[in-house]
Amino acid sequence: MITIREESFHDVEAREALLDACFGPARFQKTCERLREGRKAADGLSLVIERDGELVGTVRLWHVSAGPNRPALMLGPIAIDPALQSLGLGGKLMREALTRAADRGHKAVLLVGDAPYYERFGFSTQKTSSLWLPGPYERNRFLALELESGSLNGARGLVSATGAFENKPDLTALVAAAAQGQLPGVHAAF
Numbered sequence: 001m002i003t004i005r006e007e008s009f010h011d012v013e014a015r016e017a018l019l020d021a022c023f024g025p026a027r028f029q030k031t032c033e034r035l036r037e038g039r040k041a042a043d044g045l046s047l048v049i050e051r052d053g054e055l056v057g058t059v060r061l062w063h064v065s066a067g068p069n070r071p072a073l074m075l076g077p078i079a080i081d082p083a084l085q086s087l088g089l090g091g092k093l094m095r096e097a098l099t100r101a102a103d104r105g106h107k108a109v110l111l112v113g114d115a116p117y118y119e120r121f122g123f124s125t126q127k128t129s130s131l132w133l134p135g136p137y138e139r140n141r142f143l144a145l146e147l148e149s150g151s152l153n154g155a156r157g158l159v160s161a162t163g164a165f166e167n168k169p170d171l172t173a174l175v176a177a178a179a180q181g182q183l184p185g186v187h188a189a190f
């Protein structure tokens with residue numbers, strides 16, 4: 001049975017293993033990663049697809065501004081278990097993610113990816129020609145989809161991250177806990 005649901009904390013390990021299998025360590029060097037690192041994904045838009053209870057796909061969307069004062073989402077990474085690709089799971093996950101984004105009132109989605117794949121969902125380079133990403137990328141792979149018609153009209157400038165920052169562990173508290181032997185597997189070196 002195929003299920004699409006929001007990701008939970010318990011899925012993180014399986015999601016990361018899947019992304020490693022699909023992209024390898026170079027995934028952290030992608031320009032889009034600069035828009036994700038240290039940020040929380042948009043509420044309700046970290047999705048996983050399960051087959052018979054096993055996580056076999058992932059997609060997340062992130063808050064960005066497409067040039068000044070133009071809220072949008074950046075989609076990615078999306079990945080399906082290599083053993084299960086080309087069975088329609090990626091399409092299902094994309095459509096569900098876009099529907100949920102529209103239902104939440106988001107107006108536009110950007111991504112960097114292969115146009116021959118993403119065109120089927122309505123993505124194109126039409127509205128990205130005056131936008132820039134914070135790093136190297138191939139311009140013909142920088143795509144956008146308006147969830148609300150005209151929402152990217154005149155969009156111009158740098159795409160920047162606008163999502164909430166991830167909660168970081170308090171280093172002082174961690175060091176204090178390690179010193180008191182309260183962190184399993186961590187031994188104080190002082």
Ligand SMILES: CC(C)(COP(=O)(O)OP(=O)(O)OC[C@H]1O[C@@H](n2cnc3c(N)ncnc32)[C@H](O)[C@@H]1OP(=O)(O)O)[C@@H](O)C(=O)NCCC(=O)NCCS
Binds near residue numbers: 080088091
């Ligand atoms: C891209 C990906 C998410 C698509 O998921 P999927 O479940 O394989 O896709 P679907 O089954 O819905 O669609 C399959 C169709 O898309 C095509 N397709 C898949 N990847 C494609 C690509 N990069 N470029 C063009 N077409 C592609 C397949 O040839 C197939 O075509 P068909 O319907 O004419 O047979 C999946 O292949 C994947 O995880 N790839 C590795 C990671 C990746 O590249 N992610 C995208 C980064 S931008």
